[in-house]
Amino acid sequence: MSVVIAGAGMHPWGKWGRNFTEYGVHAAREALKDAGIAWADVDLVVGGETVRNGYAGYVAGSTFAQALGWNGARIATSYAACATGAQAIDTARARILAGMSEVALVVGADTTPKGFLAPNAGERWNDPDWLRFRLLGMTNPAYFALYARRRMDLYGATSEDFAQVKVKNAKHGLGNPNARFRKESSVAEVLASPMVSDPLHLLDICATSDGAAAVVLVSAEYARRHGIAAPVTVAAVSTVTPTFPNTVIDMPLLSTDSSALTGVPERTFKEAIGQAAYEEAGIDPSDVDVAEVYDLSTALELDWIEDLQLCKRGEAEALLRAGDTTIGGRIPVNPSGGLACFGEAVPAQAIAQVCELTWQLQGRAEGRQVEGAKVGITANQGLFGHGSSVILSV
Amino acid sequence: MTATPVIEGWFTTGDEPRLLASRCTACSNVVFPPVSSDAGAAAFYCRNPACDGTEYDAVELSRTGTVWSYTDAQYQPPAPYIAPTDPFQPFALAAVELPEGIVVLGQVADGFGVRDLLVGTEVELVVETLNVDETGERTIYRWRPVA
Numbered sequence: 001m002s003v004v005i006a007g008a009g010m011h012p013w014g015k016w017g018r019n020f021t022e023y024g025v026h027a028a029r030e031a032l033k034d035a036g037i038a039w040a041d042v043d044l045v046v047g048g049e050t051v052r053n054g055y056a057g058y059v060a061g062s063t064f065a066q067a068l069g070w071n072g073a074r075i076a077t078s079y080a081a082c083a084t085g086a087q088a089i090d091t092a093r094a095r096i097l098a099g100m101s102e103v104a105l106v107v108g109a110d111t112t113p114k115g116f117l118a119p120n121a122g123e124r125w126n127d128p129d130w131l132r133f134r135l136l137g138m139t140n141p142a143y144f145a146l147y148a149r150r151r152m153d154l155y156g157a158t159s160e161d162f163a164q165v166k167v168k169n170a171k172h173g174l175g176n177p178n179a180r181f182r183k184e185s186s187v188a189e190v191l192a193s194p195m196v197s198d199p200l201h202l203l204d205i206c207a208t209s210d211g212a213a214a215v216v217l218v219s220a221e222y223a224r225r226h227g228i229a230a231p232v233t234v235a236a237v238s239t240v241t242p243t244f245p246n247t248v249i250d251m252p253l254l255s256t257d258s259s260a261l262t263g264v265p266e267r268t269f270k271e272a273i274g275q276a277a278y279e280e281a282g283i284d285p286s287d288v289d290v291a292e293v294y295d296l297s298t299a300l301e302l303d304w305i306e307d308l309q310l311c312k313r314g315e316a317e318a319l320l321r322a323g324d325t326t327i328g329g330r331i332p333v334n335p336s337g338g339l340a341c342f343g344e345a346v347p348a349q350a351i352a353q354v355c356e357l358t359w360q361l362q363g364r365a366e367g368r369q370v371e372g373a374k375v376g377i378t379a380n381q382g383l384f385g386h387g388s389s390v391i392l393s394v
Numbered sequence: 395m396t397a398t399p400v401i402e403g404w405f406t407t408g409d410e411p412r413l414l415a416s417r418c419t420a421c422s423n424v425v426f427p428p429v430s431s432d433a434g435a436a437a438f439y440c441r442n443p444a445c446d447g448t449e450y451d452a453v454e455l456s457r458t459g460t461v462w463s464y465t466d467a468q469y470q471p472p473a474p475y476i477a478p479t480d481p482f483q484p485f486a487l488a489a490v491e492l493p494e495g496i497v498v499l500g501q502v503a504d505g506f507g508v509r510d511l512l513v514g515t516e517v518e519l520v521v522e523t524l525n526v527d528e529t530g531e532r533t534i535y536r537w538r539p540v541a
Contacts, residue, residue, distance in 0.1 A: 118472035137471035145465035153513035197465045198508045244443050249489050255426045260495035
């Protein structure tokens, strides 16, 4: 028994401030059309919750199902911050594997405000996401900058390396019709953009965007019965949580666990996310042809490359400089253009990563195709311990 | 108008201030920020998965540690951050590894920036003014490079 992706669809990323439901319905209809499956045949809708759009966002599964026209399908809504999409896909997959669903539609959509993502309003002295702003003025880019600076001091990364990630991803996303930013970038341009949190410049950091992504998941048996063209197998969905002690500081926390009792664990949380995916799929990192990783910052892409064991710790800059992570290189990373070209639409983003890999493995990623890609992996992490890594294969 | 900590029970003041943590009475695992049910926290549940301890002692953490990483804020963070000056003055931030095996994030002391730091730099805890409101100065712990 396996679960396959029958269709994928997106609403282009941008900044329009329209109701998130519009974007979600558009993506859902694109995915259904791509699958050649009628809405009436969907028996499960899993929505990715958005926390910035009132009640409709909290019950996103219901919101999308109602907008598409009540068809009696079961619904679920997932929230796992940036990992929301993976958790939604995992929920749909589990129900299909259990034989309790045949056709599941997974949708995530968001409308995001301008500027720094700020915490919810009110005085909340027991909420770390509120306290980090009140006590420290610790923004999301400041966390990304901590990881970036560590790469510089420990591995000799340079600001030019980080800028080169942006240049690469900007080039990758040039022809992607769903990308928000489709413009070449240069190292000089990145370095000339304002410094936000040293060492990260404005163009090292991803924007926040509106957007939506959807996939239609079916059982392999259903795909055969209905002649679904070019199904892509969901080989793994890793949604693991950290193992104590979590010794790498995670947004939005002010501290790590203490390693005094047990020592530093064999794997960091981010390393464990990918490892769990490889074990579930029964493959090795060397089997991967293409990766979509969460480049919230340029430097974070380099961290993920190592976390996914696509090279050894401290060697991602060498990989980048050799052109290995560019389309046409040994292991292309973020052929979609990544968050550098999209900006983040939180509940849609992990699904968008899966859409891109689906098209890559089907050979349909026009203008950015990784030739002959058979295995792809996604990675991201949602705050408060949400792992997210999906492996697809054909 | 007096100087009071912006948050109660997280750090001591005086010449040699220290962070306050909660230590499990069963397995001695230490957590920072400390558990404060006054602030609405759940009862103490030890975070060590091998321990079901629910009792803790308040303990002081070491005053000095080494920088795990560092950065700064060159744009004014959004509320509830309160800028102490108008116009906003950039400030530095550091994640500091303490001998207790715990990394604690804090602002860097006034007058110091990323140029004064490296991964591994030794820093000590100080208490400085975060902002001033109708009750007076609100203070916060900060990390200062050891001269």
